[in-house]
């Protein structure tokens with residue numbers, strides 16, 4: 001069993017990321033100080049054989065150190081499949097990409113455009129997409145949960161990249177949630193697209209007195225009205241395309257306790 005979406009970050013980033021998420025989901029059991037060893041133990045205890053680890057820089061100076069961090073992690077932890085990243089502000093982004101993929105042997109590139117603060121159609125990224133396409137390495141993009149992030153990535157923007165780079169292997173993380181149907185349309189149209197359903201099967205629930213910032217659907221759970229994230233309505237599509245669907249927990253910044261996600 002592979003957890004295709006983990007965030008083991010250096011502590012300075014991990015503390016802030018967990019603190020930030022717990023502001024919105026106070027009931028999460030994870031601690032701000034959760035360590036690499038604790039995360040690895042949890043994965044092991046959950047029966048995970050391998051996991052993908054994603055890091056991404058908030059500012060350009062972080063790009064190289066974070067890629068180096070993930071490289072060291074890949075050497076230290078044999079079942080970690082580590083990805084690199086960069087920032088469009090990096091003037092030497094081509095060199096950073098080569099260092100990450102060829103020098104460090106990182107598998108592909110992950111972007112979190114909302115948190116990193118750029119558009120996926122930023123022209124500075126075009127050469128990065130072209131290089132990834134040429135090298136046959138995957139690009140993982142965070143999408144979805146627009147209300148929470150107060151930002152948006154639309155299906156047509158993703159499709160623009162796919163049209164410009166027809167051989168680019170792209171992983172659409174969080175499946176454009178809540179526009180999941182559109183993500184399946186892209187999957188259907190482009191054989192090189194993969195979907196990552198992380199957090200969509202977390203069974204996240206919020207009382208209806210809340211703001212529903214995670215865009216759950218109104219549902220009744222044990223007689224109580226809730227906003228609930230559930231994508232089990234897409235069971236047929238999930239089965240049909242199961243060879244191109246990834247699942248992960250997003251731990252330690254997961255929307256629910258990992259046992260809960262895995263059970264769902």
Ligand SMILES: [Zn+2]
Pocket residue numbers: 005007250
């Ligand atoms: Zn994530």
